[in-house]
Amino acid sequence: MSASDLGRVAGRGPSVPASAPLWKMVKRWLYIFHRWTGIVLCLFFAIWFLSGLVMLYVSFPSFRAAERVATAAPIDWGQVHVGPDQALARLKEPQFPAKMRLGMTGGEPVYRFATEAGRRAVSARTGREIHGIDASHARQIAGTLVGAASLSVDPVDHDQWVVTRHYKAMAPFWRVRLADAAATDVYVSQKTGEVVQNTTSHERFWNWLGAVPHWIYFEALRLFQEPWRQTVLWTSGIGMLGAVAGFWIGWMRVRLARRYKSGSVSPYRGWMKWHHVVGLFGGIFLICWVFSGWLSMSPWGGLRDKARDVASLYAGARNSFPATDKATLARTAHGAREVRFAYLGGGPVISIWGHGPTALLDANSGKAMIPDRAHIAAIARSAMPGARLTTTDRLEQPDRYWYSTGDPRDDSRPLPILRLKFDDPARTWLHIDPATGALLGQLGSGGRSYRWLFNALHSLDLPWLLVWPPARHIFIWLLSGAGLVISLSGVVIGWRRLFPKKTRQP
Structure with missing residues (x-):
């Protein structure tokens, strides 16, 4: 006799499935x-x-490269007495810095470096390394940037707008409140005089x-x-x-x-x-x-x-930079607001920003150059050892992975670009500026999934x-x-x- 029949005989009616109490x-x-x-x-x-x-x-407030170039004064080449090779040699760094650029800061041309040890700066006028600035100098730097007098200068290690790990290596700061209509605060690194952040009352x-x-x-x-x-x-x-x-x-x-x-x-x-x-x-x-x-x-x-050291392999940098004819560079970069020094596939290059389309120079000869697609592909292969280059596409229009929402927090994604696809386990894509050969970014299978699971769902x-x-x-x-x-x-x-x-x- 079944359990159900026994239940009926006992007068209890049909048995209740054992899972019912659990589900309840x-x-x-x-x-x-x-x-x-x-x-x-x-x-x-x-x-x-x-x-x-x-x-x-x-x-959220930020001071990115595009704003830095747009707000900078044209480089005063009459004050540039020190070449990039001399400025870099002054630091005695074992490796070429991740970033090296020349621009005006408070009326003075300054070389700025992003090294493993942190941010460093060298005056292009005197050749001396900048080890610290006082409140008066910070006032001058901030006032020159915005074009307004300062109301106050306060020392800060961090506050609401410079609180992340990104700023920790550049702290402490001078926070300069300016007398402009926007009530702008400019944050100047006390170590190097670099402007790292600005905010408005709005x-x-x-x-x-x-x-x-x-x-x-x-x-x-x-x-x-x-x-x-x-x-x-x-x-x-x-x-x-x-x-x-x-x-x-x-x-x-x-x-x-x-x-x-x-x-x-x-x-x-x-x-x-x-x-x-x-x-x-x-x-x-x-x-x-x-x-x-x-x-x-x-x-x-x-x-x-997963982090892969593509950028340094793509650059192929040495720990020095060749001597540059300052007079030739001054003529070529007349009116420029920023000049960047880097390596491209083991060759030193100079890029000029802020006076029209970005220009690329061969640092050895000082002549203008545009890397061809074959040269870029060869450099990319060297940056992806063990992987085969399967496809090279030229994007003229945005697509599902290279686009802009218009959010100023995101660096603009220029067009056209080259997309080089590799057959490594992550199926890595390299995005490269065809005009300068610069590596703009890399994207693997994880990043492409993240684009849909975060960007698409959240934004x-x-x-x-x-x-x-x-x-x-x-x-x-x-x-x-x-x-x-x-x-x-x-x-x-x-x-x-x-x-x-x-x-x-x-």
């Missing part, structure tokens, strides 16, 4: 988990959606409503890389699981064919109904958006491409939306609106759960 318990804990993660994190979600909309229009105000809460970028926490990373990982990770639980519950509670007595697909009313119905439509977006933010913190190593930089940028903004507003309704309704529901209204006794 799972559903109970699913409700509890969603309820309490919502109570704790829905306010965070609302802040993240609102701050993300602010970030769409106001970026940027500072809106970033307190944008990037700072969105990235949980509060100075006291952001100073410590790993605690900050863990905070974002756990907050977004738990929030993502809570959102998945809510979406699951939402679909279990919906009735499409046999509706509730009210005729609705949802059993809820008021804020609960808004939370339920909008969650059904916007829940997938919310889950994907939180997942992509969580992924940006590289859990378990993430999908970032919505989908190819069909990038064709007409306003469409992307409209789409972001619509989906963020759905996320806000889900989050704010969750805040109200959570508040009522924690602080229920007291009913009056008759």
Whole structure:
């Protein structure tokens, strides 16, 4: 006799499947988990959606190469008495620096270097290494940059706008407040006199409503890389699981064919109904958006491409630079705002910026040069030992992996470029400027996956939306609106759960 028959004989009716109590318990804990993660994190979600909309229009302050060149004064070649070879020899560095450039700083031409030991600078006028600047000199540098008098100068090791690891090697700073209409703050390195950051009152105000809460970028926490990373990982990770639980519950509670007595697909009313119905439509977006933010913190190593020393192999640099005819360089680079010195496939080159199209010179001869495709391919092969070059494409238009959203935080991606594809395990792509031969970036299989799992899901930089940028903004507003309704309704529901209204006794 079966267990079911025994049950009937005993008068207990059909037996209950053994899994039923377990499923009942799972559903109970699913409700509890969603309820309490919502109570704790829905306010965070609302802040993240609102701050993300602010970030769409106001970026976190930065002082990138394009702005540095655009705001620099033309090089005063009459003051350049020291050649690049002499300036580099002064440092006695064992390796050629990652970056070496010449530009004006506070009315003086200065060579600047990014070395393994940190940032260093040498005066092109005197040949002396710059070991430190005082507050008065910082005032002059900042005032020359912006064209305004200074109001105050304060020494800072870090603050809200120079808090990341990127700035640690350049600290401490002079923070110079200028008397211009934008209330600009310029951060000047006390070690070398290099301008490393600038902010305006407009940027500072809106970033307190944008990037700072969105990235949980509060100075006291952001100073410590790993605690900050863990905070974002756990907050977004738990929030993502809570959102998945809510979406699951939402679909279990919906009735499409046999509706509730009210005729609705949802059993809820008021804020609960808004939370339920909008969650059904916007829940997938919310889950994907939180997942992509969580992924940006590289859990378990993430999908970032593993570091490979392609740049130094591509450059093939030595630890010196050839003597340069300063008079010839001055004539060729007349009006330039910045001159950069580098190696390309073992050959020294000079690039000239800020006076029209970038020009490339052979540092040995001083003559203009444009590397041909065969030469670039040969250099690229040497930078990828053990890998075979399979394809070389010339991109004239943006595509799914080489594009710009118009966000000023991103360095502009010039066109045309060459894309060289290799058959190494990571299927690496090298992006190269055909005019200068410069390596603009590398992208492996991990980076290409990350482009879709983070950029596409979080920033919505989908190819069909990038064709007409306003469409992307409209789409972001619509989906963020759905996320806000889900989050704010969750805040109200959570508040009522924690602080229920007291009913009056008759």
